Amino acid sequence: MAAASGTNDLSSEMELDAFRRLFPLRFHERHLLESIRPDGRPLGRARDTSLSFGAVASANGSALAKIGCTTMLAAIKLEVMTPTVEAPDEGCIAIDFHMPPICSPLIRPGKPAEVAPVISKQLSDTILRQESGMIDLKELCLVSGKAAWMAYLDIYCLDADGALFDAALLSAVAAFSHLQIPVVSLNDDGRIVLVSEENGGSMKEKEPVNKEKIKLKMSSQPFSLTCILHKNYILADPTSEEESIMETYLTVVLDTNYQLASLNKPGGPGLASTSSIQDCIVLARKRVKELQQILGEAISDMEVD
Template identity: 50%
Template sequence: MDSQLEAEAFKRIYPEEYFQRFLSEGTRPDGRPLGRARSTTIGFGAVSTADGSALVKIGSTTLLAGIKLEVMTPTAEAPDAGKIAATFEMPPLCSPDARPERRLEETSVVVQQVMNAIESAGLVNTKELLISTGKAAWVAYLDIYCLDADGSLLDAALLAAVAAFADLTLPPVRVNPEGHVLPVLSGAQGGNLRENGDASSEVVTVERRKLTLGAMPWAATIGLYKGHLIVDPTAEEEALLESTVTTILDEAGRLISLFKPGGITAVTTALIQDCVELTRHRARELKQILEESSQEDEDEGDESQ
């Protein structure tokens, strides 16, 4: 007990020296090797009132993503497509450091990076959000809430967004000749939209349907400290690092984004290559976790019917 108290006191008084002792042995205070991410889980359908949702945990970092659909009139520039709008929230309860000014800066960066990754990878074809050309389309409001900010926030936010879109289903609707979107009751039938727009014209989607997702983007935050590369750092580790790099790859392993928020370590070609390779390994893990979680969700749905 005395040795444990001494170690805890040393950690509090000399956090960097404490951290370095572990790094010199190729490990970290939580026992992980430098290249290993924390345990990751995905729970689909976490919000019953959302059209798609997911709860993601990477270690203690916990984020909830939900998507609500609303009808919009397509723009003149894109009459055959809907759109996505995203927000990211960091309430004070998620971190002792979640001060208003920090939250504003961090939330804007995270939501921008998430949206850029979704668009660059081609995860969602907004034409699939179309209800009727020039008349109606879905706008998907993606809201991501941070419940516990314990490091690698962008990784978890992107994974939560991807999982929420994987869970998303579009409700059955019909469009009357006036362009009004109406819900379709279970078992209802209807005709197809006709070009002349007469009284019998309507669009009907009889069943709810999932989106056909494109390539999924995967992210890994890598801490840089005295020549060490530290995958998926905790908030405690992030406070000691020289800088971090978040690398985002598409499903083919191509680099679509590299985000480095300041720090003293220069970004070199060799560093980028090392980060990409570590992210490829992490991407394979995340893809498997998403597929296994999705299968478990489907199995539970079959059992409940």
């Protein structure tokens, strides 16, 4: 009897898996009728999220962010540059988003992912938006008109399982939270030089620029939540399978004060109603509170270590 029962269970699992692959939309809609998703989450709940700092030892700031299986590695490298004539008191930030073949079986070697430049632009628009107040580029100035920091932010998708922008933005915010601006001085030639920890700052300094490592000030931190809109249902933080089946989705970006920073609806069928947008914003505000707590706990753990 036990063997027969085990065989029946295995047969049922195989039939369920076949049904999921042959009729994916019907499979998911059966779950939606019960207000639950295949992974057991309620419709409005995001996946488990974690953050860790210092994932790249050679970077000036780095972070690893995981939302469910979606995994992003963000690293910031600082270099000294000559500021532009138009903005002599400001540094610069260059943002690149990478999707290597390892992140998804859909990415083929030698052929860049079409979504990568789209997410790069979204990240740049969000992080560098003046209204968001995330980073004051004047904070990156060393000597007015002569030297400033160029911050290269590279984000690598290690595992792509939906809501890529949400995880990428979270890793970027965390990397900037971890960033430490190096100690530098002016040498006898009037050039900016790094003061290494090994020499203890014993080199002959013409003029100190900063005497200790500085944390970058961020007055506001943007966070986002992507939602699937399907019929009368709203699914927060979709997986890649859900995104591929239900193509209408909306990304809400909020600042630290839970104010709307931007809305983004990528291509795909369907229109987002006003009530659906409002419901997504409500879910996003709850999500921002969660992410602020996760980021705060990660920073506290880092300071203790």
